[in-house]
Amino acid sequence: xxxxxxxxxxxxxxxxxxxxxxxxxxxxxxxxxxxxxxxxxxxxxxxxxxxxxxxxxxxxxxxxxxxxxxxxxxxxxxxxxxxxxxxxxxxxxxxxxxxxxxxxxxxxxxxxxxxxxxxxxxxxxxxxxxxxxxxxxxxxxxxxxxxxxxxxxxxxxxxxxxxxxxxxxxxxxxxxxxxxxxxxxxxxxxxxxxx
Numbered sequence: 136x137x138x139x140x141x142x143x144x145x146x147x148x149x150x151x152x153x154x155x156x157x158x159x160x161x162x163x164x165x166x167x168x169x170x171x172x173x174x175x176x177x178x179x180x181x182x183x184x185x186x187x188x189x190x191x192x193x194x195x196x197x198x199x200x201x202x203x204x205x206x207x208x209x210x211x212x213x214x215x216x217x218x219x220x221x222x223x224x225x226x227x228x229x230x231x232x233x234x235x236x237x238x239x240x241x242x243x244x245x246x247x248x249x250x251x252x253x254x255x256x257x258x259x260x261x262x263x264x265x266x267x268x269x270x271x272x273x274x275x276x277x278x279x280x281x282x283x284x285x286x287x288x289x290x291x292x293x294x295x296x297x298x299x300x301x302x303x304x305x306x307x308x309x310x311x312x313x314x315x316x317x318x319x320x321x322x323x324x325x326x327x328x329x330x
Contacts, residue, residue, distance in 0.1 A: 141276045142180035148274075150174055150182050151192060187283045190291050191271070197298050198231075198268050201261060204302055205234035208309065212241050232265035235305070242309045250308060257304055260297035292328045299325035 157169045174182045182188065206227060213223035218241050226234060226241070235258070236251050253262040270278040303317040 136276045136280065139180070140280065143183050144274070144276055144279060146174060146180050147183040147188055147191060151188065183283070186288060190283050190286065190288065193291055193295060194264075194267060194271055197294055198264050198271065201235070201264050201298065202231040204305075205231040205238065208238050208305070209234055209241075211311075212238070215242075217242050230265060230268075232261055235261045235301075238305065239308050244310050257297045257300035260294055260301055263294065264298070289330060293330075296325040296328050 153172065160167050161169070173179065183191070209218075209223055209226045212218050213220060218226070222241070226237060229237070232253075236253070239251060251258050253259055267282060269275070270282050299321065300317075303321045306312075306321075307314050307317055
């Protein structure tokens with residue numbers, strides 16, 4: 136990948152950071168006016184197209200949500216007495232795919248159903264997000280661009296749908312709050328984005 140294309144990827148992440156900074160500044164100071172920035176002016180380098188920006192954003196948030204969710208559930212297992220502090224600390228060092236796989240094993244509720252299969256949805260999405268993670272967060276420019284070019288927006292929205300379904304299925308597997316069935320209101324979040 137040539138320098139010009141790498142700059143577009145860098146600038147895309149920079150633009151997303153700036154957009155968040157603008158929103159936070161306007162939240163803190165409602166009268167503040169964004170002076171703006173022209174990402175397409177000569178010398179700025181430009182950004183990826185809008186669709187690729189949205190893909191990057193959705194992938195980033197799904198990956199961070201998966202990591203945060205699995206880490207939260209590890210801590211919850213510690214709080215519920217299923218594992219000790221030192222075990223929770225060790226499990227926290229695992230990647231989110233490994234954490235997701237181990238959660239039903241360490242949660243020893245009497246009827247806990249151990250059914251995590253990374254070959255089928257909804258949990259297959261955890262494996263897929265993990266595989267994308269390194270390309271995204273280590274910013275392998277060539278692989279990242281290939282990933283964005285190789286996936287349609289509809290396919291990416293399916294990642295979100297499957298992530299919501301996997302998250303809720305994990306709640307059922309772990310019998311969180313006595314659940315034996317998924318919460319319809321949680322599945323409704325995903326349903327709105329289904330094709």
